[in-house]
Amino acid sequence: MSPFRDEACAFCHLPYAGFSGPIPSVNLTMVAYPGSFHFRAGKRTAQRYTYSPDFPVLEYNAVQGLFFGGNFWDARATGYELQSPDSEQAQHPPVDTGEMMFPDTACIAFRLQSAAYKTLFEEVWGDSLDIRFPHDTEEICDTPGGNFPTATPIELTPQDRAKANDVYNHWGQSISKFERSLRVSAFSSKFDAFLVGNYTMTSEEMAGYKLFDGKGNCNSCHLDGRSTLCTAQQYGCSTTSSSLTDTGTKALVRPVFTCFGYANEGLPLNPRVAIYYETTPDFFGFTQNPLGFGYRDLGLGTFLRSGPGSATNPNSTWTQFAPSVDGQMQVATARDVALTPPQCPTTEAPGPYFQKEFFHGGYIKSLKQLVHFYNTRDVFPFPVTSGHCPAGTTEKVNCWPEPEVPNNIDMTTGNLMLSDTEENQIVTFLQTLTDGFTTPYPDINTFTGQCMSGGTAATQGNELLIPTPPLPPCATAICDVAPTPGPSPIP
């Protein structure tokens, strides 16, 4: 399903990485994965799509002033039309100029006409694939999108367009059904076994679990079905003891470790991301990012303004809320974050480890760093961009560069007062969320690359940090669209 027939969803999402980015060198460097025309790439990490069908249709909760539901880091697959964000999510990559790149959604039906599973598709959905495509359809579908004058360059009769649209919808729904199945969202982790009394956690795992629910305050966003033992709201549970014990009974037996909400965790801009360098026309005359380093990732805020790199916000009454959600990204499930190929048993140096990338911009390279970030973001803040930490400090250890988006920063974490051991215990707990413990995870055995080894998890990947160039102001197409970001200007 791509112009050059070289890119499936699996190019960027493979089982052995928990269906996130499967290529260690990409995770370590350019963050975004190349598209069907390999000299183009996008702007964010390939999200794990385990449990993504659980996200409800995007809605604004007026009482809380928060958005819930939707798929993608920025919620742009809302579920508005198909009442399933995940089904609508699957419809984006085939026509994303940085991914599978079809210039017209009807290319899906066109390619399905000659697919091996054509009859099966017709049988399941009752669709008819006898659409009369014009003679130039092959040529159109073999050309990457971006430069066609319309989004529907294939000329179809209204009847045939309607059929192609039905096929496009059903194709998305089929993929979502797969993602919901036990082959992907398996509920087969140690933690699931623990919930039914079939696994006893080690003391380290149990300590991490208590910290996840308590001093770490993780459970207030990555819901695990237990009470959140944190009371201090400004800074997690930093003022209370670490020996908080939940004496209640589990309230939910299929927790997905997300509240389906959005938050700005204050991640710095990662100058490694491919998008910043795609500033001139490529072979097909298309410029993926004319804004260069003027591009800023405002996440949900950019989506509500229907801004660059996102999609059209279907609800204009939501646009007014953009300044209150700038910088917010999806509270991703914590499940399967530690899933790796069997021959590289961990994500953590010294390994042997499988190099992953974490958070929307891939700035974090190990789970140790991820927990250390939540723990010390506000302990070691420096008014610098990535690559410019002062002499005598080490980036990600005792220097955190300034956030890309300084507004709406979540202050319930950032100074958790966790010890080094406690951080490690939370990492150990996160590893109990890896599927494949009670039953083998399907198709996990396909990694043909090398494991990495050496170094420490605290500084993993630091040798590839590059200095952020002096940043031009945030582009007008992003930051000057009403209602503009505030109260702080985006640096």
Ligand code: HEC
């Ligand atoms: C070129 C790499 C690439 C390809 C190909 C690709 N994806 Fe993704 N996927 C990503 C990236 C990057 C994101 C996050 C994008 C964002 O938030 O802007 C993502 C996000 C997702 C999500 C959102 C998960 C969530 O919890 O919200 C799902 C589901 C998903 N992809 C499924 C698919 C499917 C299905 C296909 C094929 C139709 C596909 N992807 C093709 C890179 C890719």
Ligand code: HEC
């Ligand atoms: C206020 C809500 C909130 C709290 C509290 C919170 N998180 Fe998160 N978490 C998020 C958001 C939002 C993201 C995505 C952030 C991004 O990419 O910019 C995320 C992402 C993650 C991920 C997935 C990263 C990836 O790349 O897929 C993990 C794992 C995680 N958090 C673990 C934790 C742990 C451990 C704690 C406690 C120390 C914690 N979180 C506390 C909101 C929260």
